[in-house]
Amino acid sequence: MKPRIAISVGDLNGVGIEIALKSHKKISALCTPIYCINHYMLNQACELLDVEIPSDFEIFEVEGSFNIREGCVDKDSGRYSYDSFMSAVKLCEDKKADALVTMPIHKEAWMLAGLHYKGHTDLLRDYFKKDAIMMLGCEKMFVALYTEHIPLREVASQITKDKLLRFFLDLNRAIPNKKFAVLGLNPHAGDNGVLGNEEREIEAAIEEANFILKEELFFGAIVPDTAFTPHFRASHTHYVAMYHDQGLAPLKALYFDESINVSLNLPIVRTSVDHGTAFDIAYMGKANTLSYENALKCAIEFI
Incomplete structure (x- = not known):
């Protein structure tokens, strides 16, 4: 059938x-x-x-x-x-x-x-x-969105360890054992606090998620402006973006015609x-x- x-x-x-x-x-x-x-x-x-x-x-x-x-x-x-x-x-x-x-x-x-x-x-x-997760992409590259259709000025306030941890665990439940490169929010992924502190929340959530899952499935925070270069993409297919255009602008530039949208969780x-x-x-x-x-x-x- x-x-x-x-x-x-x-x-x-x-x-x-x-x-x-x-x-x-x-x-x-x-x-x-x-x-x-x-x-x-x-x-x-x-x-x-x-x-x-x-x-x-x-x-x-x-x-x-x-x-x-x-x-x-x-x-x-x-x-x-x-x-x-x-x-x-x-x-x-x-x-x-x-x-x-x-x-x-x-x-x-x-x-x-x-x-x-x-x-x-x-x-x-x-x-x-349910906390549905929006993931877009194709076989060559998928991007899961931590925040979606909200004004850019509101994104930073959503980046907290507890919210991110819940997102990572839900994402793993929907797609078990998949490794994700997690993008930072700020230029240069914050430069150790010089350009922002949001990456510390991201990294704390990653550490706890990996501890709970007993496997290094999430890593970052990755510098956003190099995350989609050919060299990095050669070994990484799945990403978590902190906001809509951070992930979808490169995805659509590379794979517009073939990409799809998947609702997870x-x-x-x-x-x-x-x-x-x-x-x-x-x-x-x-x-x-x-x-x-x-x-x-x-x-x-x-x-």
Whole structure:
């Protein structure tokens, strides 16, 4: 039996449904995808793309309808992307799907729809009452984010030994025995306190985590501006970044098309594309499917 994977279609004003249709034949060889969309919205999208619905395109009906507006931000598409996502989550909870793969949503569209979440991971964290961990990357390099969608000025106050220790232990529980290079916060990793003291909290948390785990699985704090050089990457594939852009700027510069997003430390398996709604190319037939296909393969591996 092939695994059953729930697919949330994302913002229908963007590229998600195009990617799903383009990749359907390829991914159907690996799993049974269940697309969380209704026939009315699917037919409308296919007409705009000038493609036919595949005969084996299994859908889970998500109520609601609106007129797709290619490349536009609106509350209706935001709400529908939320409903599609929550339908896919429920399929996993009810054991009708083995994992969940998400297409991109638009944060402003969610805000317009009255949804007070910054994205999928925030919603999952609140829904399951678990400290979900966001990790992004590909086979060549993965980056786990200690802080995610918060203003940069708030990052330093979040760097405490106790919070970091809990993060490291949760990360190890999700991916046992994986070694992580942990980035410092400050330039030169603080230069022994000359440029900041946050690294002392990081190093104390690393020391205690390794003691509890009885293995040197976390090390650092690593100087951030050399951590992604070819020489360092030759022997390190997994990182912990202290904030969003510290880890994702180098990751996307190196592996933008192939990277994915994985939500760890949750009761369900969830992976996602690592790109946005790409409104500028919506319904033009130009969307790249590689991130989605990698996300689906990763979801199957985690089942």
